[in-house]
Amino acid sequence: xxxxxxxxxxxxxxxxxxxAQVKKPAREKPVPxxxxxxxxxxxxxxxxxxxxxxxxxxxxxxxxxVPRMNPPLVKTEYVLGDKTRLIGILLKGLNEDVEINGxxxxxxxxxxxxxxxxxxxxxxSYVRNSFGNKASTVSAAEVTAVRxxxx
Amino acid sequence: xxxxxxxxxxxxxxxxxAITSSVFAGxxxxxxxxDVKPDANNAGLKLPAGFGALKAADSLGRTRHIxxxxxxxxxxxxxxxxxxxxxxxxxxxxxxxxxxxxTSFGGYGGTGIYVKGDYLYATSNxxxxxYKLDAQQQVIDPEHPELVVTGLINRRQHESKSIVLxxxxxxxxxxxxxxxxxxxxxxxxxxxxxxxxxxxxxxxGIWQFKANKxxxxxxxxxxxxxGLRNVVGLDWNKSLNQLFVMQHGRDQLHDLFxxxxxxxxxxxLPAECMYALKQGSDxxxxxxxxxxxxxxxxxxxEYGGDGxxxxxxxxxxxxxAFPGHMAPNGLLFYTGxxxxxxxxxxxxxxxxxxxxxxxxxxxxFFVVFVPFKDGKPAGKWEVFADGFxxxxxxxxxxxxxxxxxxxxxxxxxxxxxxxxxxxxVYRIVYKTK
Numbered sequence: 001x002x003x004x005x006x007x008x009x010x011x012x013x014x015x016x017x018x019x020a021q022v023k024k025p026a027r028e029k030p031v032p033x034x035x036x037x038x039x040x041x042x043x044x045x046x047x048x049x050x051x052x053x054x055x056x057x058x059x060x061x062x063x064x065x066v067p068r069m070n071p072p073l074v075k076t077e078y079v080l081g082d083k084t085r086l087i088g089i090l091l092k093g094l095n096e097d098v099e100i101n102g103x104x105x106x107x108x109x110x111x112x113x114x115x116x117x118x119x120x121x122x123x124x125s126y127v128r129n130s131f132g133n134k135a136s137t138v139s140a141a142e143v144t145a146v147r148x149x150x151x
Numbered sequence: 152x153x154x155x156x157x158x159x160x161x162x163x164x165x166x167x168x169a170i171t172s173s174v175f176a177g178x179x180x181x182x183x184x185x186d187v188k189p190d191a192n193n194a195g196l197k198l199p200a201g202f203g204a205l206k207a208a209d210s211l212g213r214t215r216h217i218x219x220x221x222x223x224x225x226x227x228x229x230x231x232x233x234x235x236x237x238x239x240x241x242x243x244x245x246x247x248x249x250x251x252x253x254t255s256f257g258g259y260g261g262t263g264i265y266v267k268g269d270y271l272y273a274t275s276n277x278x279x280x281x282y283k284l285d286a287q288q289q290v291i292d293p294e295h296p297e298l299v300v301t302g303l304i305n306r307r308q309h310e311s312k313s314i315v316l317x318x319x320x321x322x323x324x325x326x327x328x329x330x331x332x333x334x335x336x337x338x339x340x341x342x343x344x345x346x347x348x349x350x351x352x353x354x355x356g357i358w359q360f361k362a363n364k365x366x367x368x369x370x371x372x373x374x375x376x377x378g379l380r381n382v383v384g385l386d387w388n389k390s391l392n393q394l395f396v397m398q399h400g401r402d403q404l405h406d407l408f409x410x411x412x413x414x415x416x417x418x419x420l421p422a423e424c425m426y427a428l429k430q431g432s433d434x435x436x437x438x439x440x441x442x443x444x445x446x447x448x449x450x451x452x453e454y455g456g457d458g459x460x461x462x463x464x465x466x467x468x469x470x471x472a473f474p475g476h477m478a479p480n481g482l483l484f485y486t487g488x489x490x491x492x493x494x495x496x497x498x499x500x501x502x503x504x505x506x507x508x509x510x511x512x513x514x515x516f517f518v519v520f521v522p523f524k525d526g527k528p529a530g531k532w533e534v535f536a537d538g539f540x541x542x543x544x545x546x547x548x549x550x551x552x553x554x555x556x557x558x559x560x561x562x563x564x565x566x567x568x569x570x571x572x573x574x575x576v577y578r579i580v581y582k583t584k
Contacts, residue, residue, distance in 0.1 A: 057406050057507045064549035066506040067572070068230070072549070095337075097307065104231075106307040110339040 040125065040137045047126025050119055054112065055127075063131030071098045071105040074131045083124075083138055087146040090120050117143035185489055185563055185580045187248035194577055197537045201491070204536070204579045207567070208241055208250040211574030215262040216313060216481070216557035217567055218271070220288035225250070227557075228273055230571060231260035238264065238273055240290065241576070248578055256293030262311035262383065263324070264557075267362070272322065274312040276305040279324060279360070300367045304329065304354045308337075309381035315394070317387050320362045323394055327381035328355035332401045332453050333437035340407050344453030348437050351377055355436055357385070357396060357428065376432040378466060383503075384482035384558070390496050391526045394428045395470070397479035397500060401440055401451070402507045408452040416458070418508040421449070423479050424469035425498070425521070435466030443472035471498075471528055476505035477515030480556045484523075487564025490581050497522045500532075501555035501568060504540065506548045516540035516551050518558070518568055536579060539570060 051059075058070040065072035073079050078098070079086060093111035097104055112120060118140040125137035189203025196204045213230035220226070225241040238257035241250040263274035271282045271290055280296035299322065303312060309327025316322050330337050333348035348355075353369065356377040360367050375394070384397040405417030412420070421440035426432065435441075439448045439462045448463040450456030473479070481501030485494050502515035520535040521528050540551035548554070553570035561567060561578070568577040 052510075054406075057403060057509045060506075060547040060549070061509065062547055062549075064547050066548050069506065093339075095307070106310055108308060108337055110336060114340070 040129075043122045043125040043137055044129050047122035047124070048130070050115075050123045051126050051130075054115070055123065058107065058109075063127070063133075065105070066107075067103070069105055069107045071100055073127050073133070075133060076100050079127055079133060080135045083136075083142060084146055086124060087120065087138065087143050088150070090115075090124070091143075091147055091150055113147075117141075117147065185565060186246065187563075187565065187578065187580050189580060189582070194575075195538050195541075196577065196579070198579065199535065201582055202579060203582050204577050205248050206575055207243070207248060207578040208253075208576040209573065211239060211576065213571040214239075214556065214569040214574045214576060215311070215571055216264045217559040217569045217576065218264050218266040219559045219561045219567055220266050220284075221562050222288055223562055224288055225559075225567065225576065226264050226266060226271055226273075227569060227576065228261055228264035230262065232258050237261060237275075238271075238293075248580075250576070254293075256290065257296070263314040265314050265316060267316040270362070272299070272314055272316065272362070274314055274324070276310040276312060277301065277303050279303075279312065279314060279322060281362075297365050299362070299365060300324065300360050300372070302368045303358075309354075309399075311383060313383050313385055315385050315387045316362055317394070318389070318392070322360045322362050323357050323375060323385065323387075324360065325357055325379070325382040325385060325396070326354045328436065330437070331403065332380075332407075332451055334407070334453050338403065338407070340409070342407075342453070344437055344451065346454070350437075355379055355381075357382065357394065359430075373430070375430055376426075376428045376434065378432075378434040378436045378438075379426070380436040383478075383480040383556075384500060386482045386484050386498075388427075388484045388526075389486060390484075391427070395482060395484070395498070396426050396428060397482050398424045398426060398434060398436070399478055400424065400475055401436070402476070404452065404458075406507075411452050411457050414510060418475070418511040419444070420475050422469065422472035422475060423477050423502075424473070425471040425479075425482070425500070426467050427470050428467075432467050433465065435463040439463035439466055441469055441472055443474060446472070471521055471532060473500075473502075473519075473532065474514065476508050478503035478505060481518075481558035481568070483558035483560060483566070485560060485564075485566070487560055489564025490566075493522060494520065496524075498528075499535065499558055499566060501558050503554050503556055503571075504545065504548055504551055513545040513548055513551075516545060516554055518555050518566075536568065536577075 063073040090112045093109050095108035120143045121138045121140045128135040190205040194204040194206045212233045214227045218226045227239045229237045235258040236255035237259045240254045242252040259275040261275040265272045279300040282290040282296050306329035308329045314324050328350050333344050334342040336342035357375045359373040359375040381399040382396040400421040404412040405414050422443035438454050442449045450460040450462035479500050480503040483499045498521040501518050504516035505513045516539050518536040519532045521532045522530045539553040556571040557569040559567040566579040
């Protein structure tokens with residue numbers, strides 16, 4: 001029991017740090033209005049199709065996840081907060097306790113590193129702007145930068 | 152003198168039990184009738200003609216498994232401890248069927264709970280505890296349980312430990328696989344299965360331990376049956392003297408092997424299987440799964456299968472094969488006399504409801520009945536109690552208002568069903584004559 005709390009602690013601290021970050025959007029890098037990849041709206045459209053292919057069975061069409069098993073993507077700091085952490089979860093997967101609003105989730109998140117940087121950027125842009133979420137889009141360059149720190 | 156005294160005490164105790172039972176639960180073994188009145192809307196459930204249901208209790212937390220004592224007291228295990236209490240003891244002191252007294256203890260979350268003889272057994276996701284019961288089958292010292300088994304594997308996935316006891320002093324506990332299908336990279340598209348699957352040594356099976364020996368670990372137990380991905384619902388069939396389990400079949404055939412399985416196939420496959428176990432049974436996970444449409448054991452795609460190749464010649468065949476992903480969390484062989492003759496010795500199965508049937512609607516969220524005759528299923532399974540999830544189709548499991556989880560039989564033959572969304576305890580009765 002205690003071990004498990006210890007394991008969650010860094011996550012919770014991370015979540016707090018992330019929430020602090022979200023409250024200061026001015027400090028985030030501005031998203032370029034036009035990108036060579038088609039910009040935010042096009043990204044979100046592509047991301048929706050990719051979400052349906054790779055994410056929907058665990059996280060569900062409406063992003064609510066599965067109680068006790070797969071975490072929701074609706075208005076959580078994991079999704080809305082620190083982009084580096086969020087990109088890292090897709091690239092590395094996540095197999096540790098995730099606590100969201102007092103609930104815990106047991107299924108592991110498999111790594112999605114096989115997807116292209118642009119695909120991961122599109123999926124995250126969709127997720128950050130769906131299910132009631134509103135946050136900046138994610139660029140392929142941001143994914144590339146995080147991937148470089150992992151390899 | 153001492154002998155005589157003991158005898159008198161015993162008789163008094165027996166008489167008391169008989170009296171309290173009939174007061175609290177409408178009389179044990181009273182055929183075809185109960186005094187308990189169903190709720191006006193049958194607690195929102197759809198039931199066969201002649202049956203009614205009431206919400207015995209509500210808003211209890213995440214109520215998982217349930218066990219009812221011979222005098223009608225109800226023990227429920229909570230998935231997560233609330234205010235350091237993970238076990239509830241519920242009483243209906245006036246016999247109207249509604250719980251009106253609640254105490255709680257046991258500072259750990261978990262799923263398994265079972266009353267046998269003079270003890271209440273309960274599990275966390277790693278350990279099995281027991282509590283001595285008094286003559287009224289109430290826990291004597293809730294603060295000091297005895298540790299019966301400790302250190303069972305909990306790697307988050309399929310972590311719950313469900314238990315049942317036989318009549319010879321043995322506990323059977325499920326230790327679920329910490330994996331979907333023993334892929335090198337769990338739940339990762341295209342990743343192949345480990346050969347041999349290393350999980351089988353310490354999980355993915357049913358272990359047998361002694362009920363009266365304390366501080367047991369893996370070395371003290373017997374791997375009673377293997378090749379079971381995850382079991383939540385299990386019961387000891389007293390007429391056959393045999394352990395029956397419900398396996399949660401593997402997930403995501405299409406997600407992981409999109410070139411071999413369509414979304415539609417993946418929504419229905421593989422079967423959720425009922426197995427009748429013997430010591431040494433191997434049910435075949437992760438190497439095979441059961442296809443309920445072809446009625447065959449199929450080689451898993453992680454091990455070279457393609458949806459057509461069969462496998463697992465030595466693996467057990469299921470006793471019943473249900474459609475995929477419905478998550479059977481409770482199993483109960485009905486031995487009461489309150490329900491009509493048809494239900495005697497048949498199996499009730501509580502399906503928690505699916506999550507990985509996308510893009511189809513989710514399925515399950517009901518209690519089914521399988522008639523048995525001479526120890527074998529005698530006819531197709533049928534939906535017994537439906538409507539737990541609410542009126543509409545369930546697109547996502549989070550939409551379900553209630554999800555059936557645990558099953559228990561009361562001393563009067565009532566069927567109890569727990570729900571781990573809102574913490575409702577349903578009591579299903581055959582209508583008063």
